[in-house]
Amino acid sequence: MENQRNVCEIDFLAVSENEALARMVVAAMLMPLNPTVDELADIKTAVSEAVTNAIIHGYNQNAVGMVHMRCELDGKLVTIVVSDHGVGIENIEQAMEPLYTSKPELERSGMGFSFMEAFMETLSVESAPGKGTVVKMTKQICLPEPDGQVPEE
Amino acid sequence: MKAEQFEVDGKTMTIRLGEDLDHHNAVYIREMADCYIEKYPIDRVVFDFGGVKFMDSSGIGVIMGRYKQMSYVGGKVFVRGIGKSVDRIFQMSGLYKLVTRLDAAEEA
Numbered sequence: 026m027e028n029q030r031n032v033c034e035i036d037f038l039a040v041s042e043n044e045a046l047a048r049m050v051v052a053a054m055l056m057p058l059n060p061t062v063d064e065l066a067d068i069k070t071a072v073s074e075a076v077t078n079a080i081i082h083g084y085n086q087n088a089v090g091m092v093h094m095r096c097e098l099d100g101k102l103v104t105i106v107v108s109d110h111g112v113g114i115e116n117i118e119q120a121m122e123p124l125y126t127s128k129p130e131l132e133r134s135g136m137g138f139s140f141m142e143a144f145m146e147t148l149s150v151e152s153a154p155g156k157g158t159v160v161k162m163t164k165q166i167c168l169p170e171p172d173g174q175v176p177e178e
Numbered sequence: 179m180k181a182e183q184f185e186v187d188g189k190t191m192t193i194r195l196g197e198d199l200d201h202h203n204a205v206y207i208r209e210m211a212d213c214y215i216e217k218y219p220i221d222r223v224v225f226d227f228g229g230v231k232f233m234d235s236s237g238i239g240v241i242m243g244r245y246k247q248m249s250y251v252g253g254k255v256f257v258r259g260i261g262k263s264v265d266r267i268f269q270m271s272g273l274y275k276l277v278t279r280l281d282a283a284e285e286a
Contacts, residue, residue: 041202048232066232066263073234077201132208132239136271140235143270 028100029057036091039084039109047076047094051105054096058103058166067144068103068164074137075107075160081128083111083158101166105145108159114152121150184210189253190222191215195230199237199264207240211247221253224280228259237264238271245276256280 037043095106126135145162152158183194258280
């Protein structure tokens with residue numbers, strides 16, 4: 026199979042309606058790769074976590090800023106970058122701790138970054154107070170052959 | 179997209195979840211659930227996942243929030259109709275320790 030490449034970038038307002046939109050865009054991008062149900066669920070969940078973080082934390086639910094999402098396919102490698110120009114994260118290490126949340130009053134579980142880590146293969150977070158946040162995640166999709174046949178070289 | 183449905187029967191509130199259990203829907207579910215719990219003497223919350231195709235960590239917050247509310251009044255939270263992808267989220271987050279699974283045979 027050829028090493029197919031595709032890139033899609035979108036900007037959307039930081040409102041919760043767009044969480045589903047972001048998932049749908051990524052799912053549609055992945056369709057030609059024939060991901061398994063689990064792979065698709067993994068990536069959709071990770072995207073949802075990153076976008077939700079940008080909306081709730083980055084922009085403090087103020088629906089004023091834009092969230093940028095870039096989805097790149099390079100053969101089997103899926104790279105997703107979600108960035109915002111919001112408040113940024115003061116202590117990234119703490120933010121990434123399982124069950125830690127800065128917004129318990131909103132019933133946040135504190136599992137967002139843990140899920141991104143668990144469902145993707147790599148995760149990197151760049152952020153500084155006042156400078157916004159960039160979350161980059163990658164995952165390799167297995168490309169199954171129809172009927173489980175061994176691929177022809 | 180199918181919306182959430184709320185049903186109160188005696189002290190039991192059943193929340194039939196829609197297709198997505200994300201932050202967007204979580205906010206609505208929390209507001210509605212709080213409304214009913216304030217209004218009725220509810221001590222059983224049943225989440226019906228039969229129609230759910232997607233859940234992320236925001237959904238965990240919804241379940242944990244209702245679990246806390248029910249534990250204040252000595253009540254319980256139940257779940258049913260959990261499919262494979264939601265099951266993974268439940269396993270990973272340890273939610274099964276907080277809720278009781280109902281299958282069709284056990285239901286009253």
